[in-house]
Amino acid sequence: MNIYIIRHGETEWNIVKKWQGHKNSNLTELGKLQAEKLANKLKNIKFNKIYSSPLGRAYDTAKILKGNRDIDIELDNRLKEINMGVLEGLDREIGIKKYGNTIEQFWNYPHLYNHKEINGESFYSLNNRTKEFLEEIIKKYNKNEHIVIVSHGVTIKSFLFNIKNKNIKEFWDGGHVKNTALTHIYFDNEFKIIKYLDNSHLQ
Known part of the structure; x- marks a missing residue:
């Protein structure tokens, strides 16, 4: 099975550097x-x-x-971005001033991240829902089918965390997930990464 994991395009809050999480902002024209x-x-x-x-x-x-493909888009809550609690909608700099230690943990020490400090979601919860989703689709589709997953930066890192079977300390290893980055994975009894966070379509 071919799985194409894709981050959304650039948003208005990406430009002005606001925390998004479960809150939404629209795609820009560039997005x-x-x-x-x-x-x-x-x-x-x-x-x-x-x-x-x-x-x-x-x-x-x-x-x-x-x-113009005649297929469905199925919405699934497990593909939402990680919930960032009280940070959502705040300017990033304001968030850092108020919750600097927690944000430092989030980005640099995920194994120590205290999500309760901001009433957010834990990496454990995020990784569980992406793992559950992956397990579900690999049972549902055969090796010749092509499945697209459109999600968010941290959630995509969680998919890669599960695919690579990483330690939580290594959650952020492997580079930033840029807007519309494409990761192409082939699954036939095991995962094989064909393309990793590819943005060549933007060049």
Whole structure:
């Protein structure tokens, strides 16, 4: 089975550097263009199914990727971004001033991250829901099918965490997930990464 894991396009809050999490901001014109460029790159692949986070920025990206294909986009709450609690909607700098220690843990010491400090979601919870989702789709589809997952930066890192069977201390290893980054994974009894956080469609 071919699995294409894709981050949404650039959003308005990405530009002004606000924490998003479960809150949403719309795609910018550039974000739509990023999705269109990726859609063009993938235009000859016969997708069997598209799964998307229900948050608007992901769903709008998924609709662009779908194009004129006669398939469903299924929304799944397990594909939402990690919940950032009281940080959501705040300017990043304001969040750092108020909750600097917790944010430092989040980015640099995930094994020590105290999500309760901001009433957010733990990495444990996030990793459990992405693992559950992965296990579900590999049972559901055969090795010749093509499945698209449109999600969010931290959630995609969680998918990679599970695929690579990492230690929580290594959660952030492997680079940043940029807007519309594509990770192509093939599964046939085991996972094989074909493309990793690829943004060549934007060059």
